[in-house]
Amino acid sequence: MTCFPSLFGRKLDSATQRSAELDDELSGIHNVTFYTYKELRIATDDFSPTNKIGEGGFGSVYKGKLKRGQMAAIKVLSSESRQGVKEFSTEIQVISEIVHENLVKLYGCCVEGNHRILVYNYLENSSLEKTLLARGHNNIQFSWRTRTKICIGVARGLAYLHEEVRPHIVHRDIKASNILLDKDLTPKISDFGLAKLIPPNMTHVSTRVAGTIGYLAPEYAIRGQLTRKADIYSFGVLLIEIVCGRCNTNTRLPIEEQFLLERTWELYERRELVGLVDTELNGNFDAEQACRFLKIGLLCTQDSPKLRPSMSTVVKMLTGEIDIDDNSITKPGLISDFMDLKVRSNTPKAKPESIPTSYNYASSGSYNLDATSSTSAGSSQATMTFTSAYARSM
Numbered sequence: 337m338t339c340f341p342s343l344f345g346r347k348l349d350s351a352t353q354r355s356a357e358l359d360d361e362l363s364g365i366h367n368v369t370f371y372t373y374k375e376l377r378i379a380t381d382d383f384s385p386t387n388k389i390g391e392g393g394f395g396s397v398y399k400g401k402l403k404r405g406q407m408a409a410i411k412v413l414s415s416e417s418r419q420g421v422k423e424f425s426t427e428i429q430v431i432s433e434i435v436h437e438n439l440v441k442l443y444g445c446c447v448e449g450n451h452r453i454l455v456y457n458y459l460e461n462s463s464l465e466k467t468l469l470a471r472g473h474n475n476i477q478f479s480w481r482t483r484t485k486i487c488i489g490v491a492r493g494l495a496y497l498h499e500e501v502r503p504h505i506v507h508r509d510i511k512a513s514n515i516l517l518d519k520d521l522t523p524k525i526s527d528f529g530l531a532k533l534i535p536p537n538m539t540h541v542s543t544r545v546a547g548t549i550g551y552l553a554p555e556y557a558i559r560g561q562l563t564r565k566a567d568i569y570s571f572g573v574l575l576i577e578i579v580c581g582r583c584n585t586n587t588r589l590p591i592e593e594q595f596l597l598e599r600t601w602e603l604y605e606r607r608e609l610v611g612l613v614d615t616e617l618n619g620n621f622d623a624e625q626a627c628r629f630l631k632i633g634l635l636c637t638q639d640s641p642k643l644r645p646s647m648s649t650v651v652k653m654l655t656g657e658i659d660i661d662d663n664s665i666t667k668p669g670l671i672s673d674f675m676d677l678k679v680r681s682n683t684p685k686a687k688p689e690s691i692p693t694s695y696n697y698a699s700s701g702s703y704n705l706d707a708t709s710s711t712s713a714g715s716s717q718a719t720m721t722f723t724s725a726y727a728r729s730m
């Protein structure tokens with residue numbers, strides 16, 4: 337392990353076998369821990385499949401034990417994401433300086449040869465997607481109190497990225513699989529800043545295409561307009577998922593219940609929001625608070641980005657410091673309003689891990705998705721075709 341600048345120089349030896357040239361490139365990088373490839377191979381038992389804990393659009397994630405016994409999540413970036421040493425390390429320095437209780441801590445990285453590897457704090461309770469939405473990990477009971485803590489924690493982490501970090505960070509991919517839980521079920525947002533580590537010509541191909549689509553703000557999905565408000569939209573969808581205990585798209589349900597955001601709007605209009613709250617709670621929840629959370633979800637997903645509150649306002653709404661004016665809630669921005677959405681559901685065989693087969697966003701504005709979708713409750717093998725009516729009419 338090499339830590340600059342304190343150990344820089346001392347480690348210019350055969351132990352790390354790093355060339356003087358590489359050390360020269362890294363000499364301006366401060367306070368980042370650089371791991372050797374050998375060290376990470378040992379930590380993961382040669383990247384053994386038994387230590388593999390996940391696979392994302394950026395590469396594979398392994399559980400590993402570092403030299404001093406510390407557990408880590410080791411993310412091996414795919415070969416397409418090979419960035420230059422200097423550029424990669426500079427971004428790493430920015431990310432590793434961002435520290436907040438609700439953000440996953442980046443310990444350091446490895447930049448040897450073609451290897452680009454990120455080393456993170458290991459979170460014992462996996463992701464919200466695996467634990468709450470797919471209910472497949474440790475049988476964790478998500479009480480109402482735990483859910484409020486998770487919602488407020490994620491909101492605080494995002495508010496920090498949006499409003500306190502300079503320059504501001506737009507996460508771009510807020511969703512249940514990017515919310516990890518520590519042993520006390522404190523939520524930690526993962527993958528922030530990652531977009532900057534990927535060369536601009538490489539599109540991030542998500543492993544959970546269908547799920548990700550459901551989190552995308554219409555203006556981002558259709559026109560590529562990326563601002564903090566796109567994250568706030570995704571947060572709104574996530575918030576509703578946490579209250580309802582189901583994922584935003586579930587093609588196994590009757591057609592009128594498949595899309596959670598549409599459903600939430602319908603029940604809001606009928607003043608029946610409380611009926612959406614997760615039945616796993618057996619009625620043990622604060623109904624006023626749960627409906628407030630759902631209304632905040634609707635506010636965050638308003639069609640016009642301007643109508644969505646900032647994340648610091650969302651935190652205050654969630655904690656009850658600011659009241660919600662029902663008159664300010666209008667119909668959320670639904671991607672299905674812009675697109676002819678056709679979902680052809682095949683045999684309802686959910687697979688343990690999702691494997692994308694293709695993902696294509698053509699500039700004409702049409703999506704073609706052929707995905708074997710994820711473990712999330714009720715997702716099935718589905719072929720989805722989105723054709724943007726909006727794009728066609730332009």
Ligand SMILES: Nc1ncnc2c1ncn2[C@@H]1O[C@H](COP(=O)(O)OP(=O)(O)OP(=O)(O)O)[C@@H](O)[C@H]1O
Pocket residue numbers: 389390391392393394395396397409411440456457458459460462463466509513514516526527541542543544
């Ligand atoms: N720090 C960590 N601690 C524990 N598990 C982790 C950690 N980071 C990632 N994982 C596990 O690895 C999985 C894959 O993570 P990754 O962020 O690469 O992809 P993803 O978010 O699932 O998908 P995508 O790339 O489409 O966003 C996560 O869902 C989680 O289960």
